[in-house]
Amino acid sequence: MNTVFFDVDTQLDFLYPAGALYVPGAETLLPALTRLTDFAASHALPIISTMDAHSADDPEFKAWPHHCVAGALGQRKPQATLLGTRGHQYFIEKQHVNCFTSAALMPLLAQLQADHYVVYGVVTEICVRHALRGLLATGKRVTVLADAIKELDPAAAQASLYELVAAGGEVSSTATF
Numbered sequence: 001m002n003t004v005f006f007d008v009d010t011q012l013d014f015l016y017p018a019g020a021l022y023v024p025g026a027e028t029l030l031p032a033l034t035r036l037t038d039f040a041a042s043h044a045l046p047i048i049s050t051m052d053a054h055s056a057d058d059p060e061f062k063a064w065p066h067h068c069v070a071g072a073l074g075q076r077k078p079q080a081t082l083l084g085t086r087g088h089q090y091f092i093e094k095q096h097v098n099c100f101t102s103a104a105l106m107p108l109l110a111q112l113q114a115d116h117y118v119v120y121g122v123v124t125e126i127c128v129r130h131a132l133r134g135l136l137a138t139g140k141r142v143t144v145l146a147d148a149i150k151e152l153d154p155a156a157a158q159a160s161l162y163e164l165v166a167a168g169g170e171v172s173s174t175a176t177f
């Protein structure tokens, strides 16, 4: 089983209360994120990390507060999510909530030849949901880790998980790693 971790938008602006678009409670994911990053390092699993990278006048800011402007502090990722020299991590920068709008993503998936994607990050019902849909469309096994995602809207987040399961995906937890 060739597993690839798929880390969605775990960036400072989303994770921390002082962030520009804080996802309430997201900082409580940090122990799980550390565990997953360490597991990837010790088992030589690649991590694909999607990252918002907006321009200062990005159209998305009509709907959301300014966040994750390319090069700003809040666009960076916490140490808990970084492999550094411990393994292979691929950063997919994107301007849109759907990471599959990045032209770099599909070639990367083709290169890595995963047969199982393990997905975590924020926001469950927005960027994580788009990632899950796109990964399921590749026909590979897709698992989301329920204790390593965080939502803005609990009902919409729940609907995202039902949608995943209905499409053949799996819901699991970091305890399995």
Ligand SMILES: [Zn+2]
Pocket (backbone or CB within 6 Å): 052, 054, 060, 067, 068, 095, 096, 097
């Ligand atoms: Zn954004």
